[in-house]
Amino acid sequence: MLRVLSALLREDVVGLRTRSTLVEESDGRWLRLPYTYGGDGDGGYENALLLPVTEDGFQSEYAARLPLLRRASDGRELTGTDAVLRALRALADPVDRAGFDAFAEECRQTAATLRLHDRVRAEVTGRLAERYGADTAYWSYARSLGFDALAAFHDHPVYPTSRGRSGLDESELRAYAPEFHEDVAPRWLVLPREAVTESGGGPAEAYSYLWPTPASLGMPELRDTHTVLPVHPLTVGTPLDEALRATGLEGRAFLAEATPIALVPTLSMRTLADRTYPLLHVKLPLATATLGLRNRRTIKPGTLADGAACQLLLSQVIAREPRFQDTVLLADERRYAHAGHELLAVLLRSYPEHLQNSVLVPMAALLAGAPDGRLVIDQLADRFYDGDPVALLDACLTLLFDWQTTLFGYGIALESHQQNISLALDQDRATGTTRLRLVLKDNDGPRINTARLSRALGELPARIDEFDDERIFCASDDPLVDLFTTITVHLCAGSYAFGLAGHGRAPLDDLLRLVRDRLSEAFDRLGGEPAELLRDRVLNAERLPVKAMVSAGTLLSKERSGAADINKHYTTGPNYLLVGTGSR
Incomplete structure (x- = not known):
């Protein structure tokens, strides 16, 4: 409940942030929200709501201090998600109230998932320790999926509510969610060849050992006329039936009974990996949603082309910047197939094979608990950075900021958040020197300032027209700054400063100074007008863009939020990197 109230405050839902007055009470600070509201069975009355708050600093001045609201008129405390959201719902525009109902259900599903996690965490981490070892610093290659x-x-x-998955019950979570680390057997759809578009030679041709054929699935008569697409088991049923009807494939496509291979879910859940060769991923669409009701886990065919086109563009930048040729690695996402529908698609992702001897850990796992109760970052630091997790973060930020600011100079910003960036860690056997590299995937949602890109390259890349989503291209740097700040700065840097400070690994002032210093050094390396722009808009700005994920993802329709892309809808928050801010 604290996280929910803090998110609603940060996003200024029903004016919690901008229309409230700060008041001091004997037990601390409260925000007083004066509104006239009524209906919803309460008979209508004049009232104000009070929210207990404490200083935050990370993307918001304040966060919720207690999991409740208080009615000023009678002192009644509203506790529990349903009661709190019902009170806020009454203040919302009537056209937005259905979004509050949807968010309440999202909260209920997440609460059930959290209770399930509390029950099973020790069991699951125990199984991981038995299978891979208790020390995650040695989870290389075949063990990496444990992260x-x-x-x-x-x-x-x-x-x-990030741990919730829309519409899934406990049995489905246990069978398919990544935290349970269970095998998942994809289903196989046999389709007419002419209905399927393939790129990169097609996944079946590249990985024939993994890909069945119509004949091996028991349909030898279709060997010359049909091909196969994998389907996630959760998509089978009504979602798949509707997709086949929408594409005119009903009666022409056949779902095989055989399930010849088993894979294991990665953090994204819709992406499955080969347990014996975890550098190979199969990304399949799901009809569920995460991080917001509207954030569906389907795969629009155009995003497959966008990912391949962005990979090519990033490869061209790396070729022009030699220092990144062995420090920034790209997963190969050029092989895919689809049948013209967001539920009839597959991406085959492969990581560079020379990572087999590295510990490949997604940034999203760094602050997670390891099987022995410590943090993953602590175990990694013990092996690779003399027991200093801040030194590991320092090495990561130095390379990450250098890479992302260089891209900005080319007019490119990536939505490379914690789940899309992995750290590859290994040691030189002769010298014992630690090497840290970045490995990027899922780069299908960038923002590109074509004018800046053409100036940096001398011309636009010949295959720039292979991008499908027109929202990728922009005529100014504003969308790039928003993406750089909300993803690279907030999620991949600031969150670790606040997170490590919260775990007592270092004082917050020191960690924020580290982020600020590494950013400043990266801007110095970049130089010129783009560096000054970033310095002005990131380090020296009074306020920074902040993602309004709940508003765009669940509470508001696209028409109401105005969000062209629900993952790139913003409000603002205080600049925790500004020298002399009161939060430090």
């Missing part, structure tokens, strides 16, 4: 399970028990830095 996804650990990360799935850890909350998103900002979104309050």
Whole structure:
């Protein structure tokens, strides 16, 4: 409940932030929200709501201090998600109230998931320790998928109901959610060849050992006329039937009974990995949603083309910047297939094979609990950074900021959040020197300032027109700054400063100074007008853009929020990196 109230305050839902007055009470600070509201069975009355708050500093001046609201008229305390959201719902515009109902259900589902996690966490982490060992610093290659399970028990830095999955019951979570680390057997759909678009040679041709054929699925008569697509088991049933009807494939596509392979879910849940060769991922659409009711886990065919086109563009930048050629690695996402529908698609992702001897850990797992009760980052630091987790963070930020600011100079910003960036850690056997590299995936939602890109390259890349989503291209740097700040700065840097400070690993002042210093050094390396722009808009700005994820993802329709992209809808928050801010 605290995370929910803090998110609603940060996003200024019903004016919690901008229309409230700060009042001091004997037990601390409260925000007083004066409104006239009524209906919803309460008979209508004049009242104000009081929210107990404490200083926050990370993306919001204040966070909820207690999990409740208080009615000023009679002192009644409203506790529990349903009561709190019902009170706020009454203040919302009537056209938005259905969003509050949906968010209440989202909160209930998440609460049930959290209770389930509390019951099973020790059992699951015990199984992981038995299978892979208790020390995650040695989870290389075939053990690396264990990090996804650990990360799935850890909350998103900002979104309050991140562990919920829309519409899934406990049995489905246990069978398919990444935290349970169970095998998942994809179903196989046999389709007419002419209905399927393939790219990169097609996944079946590249990985024939993994891909069945119509004949091996028991349909030899279709061997020359049909091909196969994998389908996530959760998509089978009504969602798949509706997709086949929508594409005119009903009666022409056949769902095989055989399930010849088993894979294991990664953190994204819709992406499955080969347990024996975890550098190979199969990304399948799901009809469920995470991080907001509207944030569906389907795969629009156009995003497959966008990911492949962005991979090519990033490869061109790396070729021009030699220092990144062995420090920033790209997962290969050029092989995919689809049948013209967001539930009839597959992406085959492969990581560079020379990572087999590295510990490959998604950034999202760094602050997760390891099987022995410590943090993953502590175990990694013990092996690779003389027991200093801040030194590990320092090395990560130095490379990350250098890479992302260099991209900004080319007019590119990536939505490379904690789940989309992994750290590859290994040691030189002769010298014992630690090497840290970044590995990027899922780069299908960038923002590109084409004018800046053409100036940096001398011309636009020949295949820039292979991007499908027109929202990717912009005529100014504003969308790039928003993306750089909300993803690279907030999620991949600031959240670790506040997180490590919260775990007592270092004082918050020191960790924020580290983030600020590494950013400043990266801006110095970049130089010129783009560096000054970033310095002005990130380090020296009074306020920074902040993702309004709950508002755009669940509470408000796109028409009401005005969000062209629900993952790129913003409000503002205080700049915790500004020198001399009162929060430090």
